[in-house]
Amino acid sequence: MIKIIKGFRDILPTDILLWQEVENIARKLFASFGFCEIRVPIMEKTELFARSIGADTDIVEKEMYTFADRKGEMLTLRPEATAGVVRAFIEHNLSHQDSVQKLFTMGPMFRRERPQKGRFRQFSQINAEFFGVAAPFADILVIELLHRLFDELKVTQVTARINSLGCPACRPAYKQALLEHLSGKMENLCENCCRRSATNPLRVLDCKSPSCIEAAKDAPAMREHLCDECSSHYRQVLDGLARQGVPFEQDDKLVRGLDYYTKTTFEFQTTMLGAQNAVAGGGRYDGLVAALGGPETPAVGFAVGQDRLIELLSAVKNPPPKGPDIFLACLGEKAALLGFDWMSSLCRQGIWAEMDYSSKSLKSQMKRADKSNARFVLMVGENEIKEGRALLRRMTASRDDTTGQEEITLDGNLVDTLIKKVAESSPAGGKG
Ligand SMILES: [Zn+2]
Ligand SMILES: [Zn+2]
Incomplete structure (x- = not known):
């Protein structure tokens, strides 16, 4: 008998109700916030992901399902949604119709991660991307949208954590300060961080290896190295969230695993599944559209891990079983x-x-x-x-x-x- 591929799973009719409920609630909420659905292919040219996510990230280095097709073209099953949505945004000149575009998409992503409980190599995400607004309003709106989504789903034990990663003007000086802090501790860093520290020392901040946590303990905070523009942007985002009644905590160690983030970055975390886990995350990526060949376009977005969200929901409720009328x-x-x-x-x-x-x-x-x-x-x-x-x-x-x-x-x-x-x-x- 032929069995399913390792790390993949079937979602059976007995388990589908929560999935449908989450998708229905998300669609309704997105519509009321003016987000339109876009569907992009689950496969793209490998180069798209290498250029957007960053060549020295875990995803691109070792987790992508990449292969040559029959003509030798390198293709990759999408490990995340933003790169494909940005490609479509550029390819169809969406900004010509309206410079402000609010888009969402749902569907499967693929990463060849180490198999562990609750982690799948095909997993589902719900993504929202807001293009064309540089003002903090856009950051506030997407974070509020994410907060409302958890609210509507009645998942309450979730905390929003926020940080700013600065911009090309202020991040280099911060990287330098961070490198100086780490300079005496290089031999203590894990293999990954050691290798990456020259190009991407920020990753040490959110590395889970105990020696890296120790090395990063008293590291300088990006928050204190922001340029005037980034600092004022960050302040306005925090004020705006408070005004909209969205609770949050600041987290100097939050950097996220993707290279393209600038300024605001955020994660929604929960302890409901045991250890501290992220169920959603996102941030601003003002440079990505231009980096992929499009017009200069500010953007901010998020991704919700649907598999983990379903796990959370099953912990708080069982929907009544459906049957024929x-x-x-x-x-x-x-x-x-x-x-x-x-x-x-x-x-x-x-x-x-x-x-x-x-x-x-x-x-x-x-x-x-x-x-x-x-x-x-x-x-x-x-x-x-x-x-x-x-x-x-x-x-x-x-x-x-x-x-x-x-x-x-x-x-x-x-x-x-x-x-x-x-x-x-x-x-x-x-x-x-
Ligand atoms: Zn800056
Ligand atoms: Zn490390």
């Missing part, structure tokens, strides 16, 4: 034929109806209806057809409760009658 338990050939007609007619009119396709006993059909979480069961046999009446049973009623069932006339209005019964029993008065 009506199950048609039909005994005998004639009843099955009629039942099939009623079932398809109900389905056409937006009512989820099911039947038993075998000719099992009424008892076993009832068992199956119960197991499928059906709300109503209509029981039809030879006698019922002869008499033109059948019992409709409400499955939520207890077994001895006779008020839970009623007689229904099997006439030309049957389907309409059933639709009415379903509508009346829905909490919202309509289909749930």
Whole structure:
């Protein structure tokens, strides 16, 4: 038997409800914040990721699924969404239609990470990107949007952490100060940090290796080295978040793993899954569009790890299992034929109806209806057809409760009658 690829997973019908709920809530929220959906391919030219994410990042160095296609072109399964969205933004001249573009996308990403619990090599992200606004308003809006998303999902144990990474004007001097701080400690750094410290010493700040944490303990903070513009931008973002009622903490050690971030960077972290974990993150990337050949365009965005979010949600709630509105338990050939007609007619009119396709006993059909979480069961046999009446049973009623069932006339209005019964029993008065 052929098995699934290591690090990949199937999401089965029993687990899909939370995924759909998250996606529905996100879509609704994005729409009300004016974000439009964009869908880009899951595969791009390798060069796009190498140039945007940064050649000496973990992702590009060792985690990408990269291969040559039959003509020898190097292609990569996308490890994140921003690069592809930016490519599409440039390729379709989206800024010509409107210099301000708010976009979101959802879908699978691929990274060949070390296998560990809760980490998958195909994982899903929800991304939002806001192009064309350099003012702190854009940073505030996307961070607020992310905060509202967790709010709507009722995930409360999440903390927003914010930092500023400065800009090309002020970051070099900070890198220098950081290098000076690390200069006496180089031999203590982990292998990765040691190798990268010359080009990317900031990564030492968020390295999880104990010796790097120790080395970075009293390191100078970027916050204290920001130029006037970055400093004022950062201050306005923090003030704006406070005004919008978005709680946050400043975190001098937050640098994120991608090279393209400038100024504001943020992460939403939780301890609900054990150790401190990021469930979402993002930041401003004012230089990326131009670096990939587009017009100078300020931008800010975020990515939510959907797999981890689902894990969080399963920890706080179990959605009620969904089942058919009506199950048609039909005994005998004639009843099955009629039942099939009623079932398809109900389905056409937006009512989820099911039947038993075998000719099992009424008892076993009832068992199956119960197991499928059906709300109503209509029981039809030879006698019922002869008499033109059948019992409709409400499955939520207890077994001895006779008020839970009623007689229904099997006439030309049957389907309409059933639709009415379903509508009346829905909490919202309509289909749930
Ligand atoms: Zn600056
Ligand atoms: Zn390290």
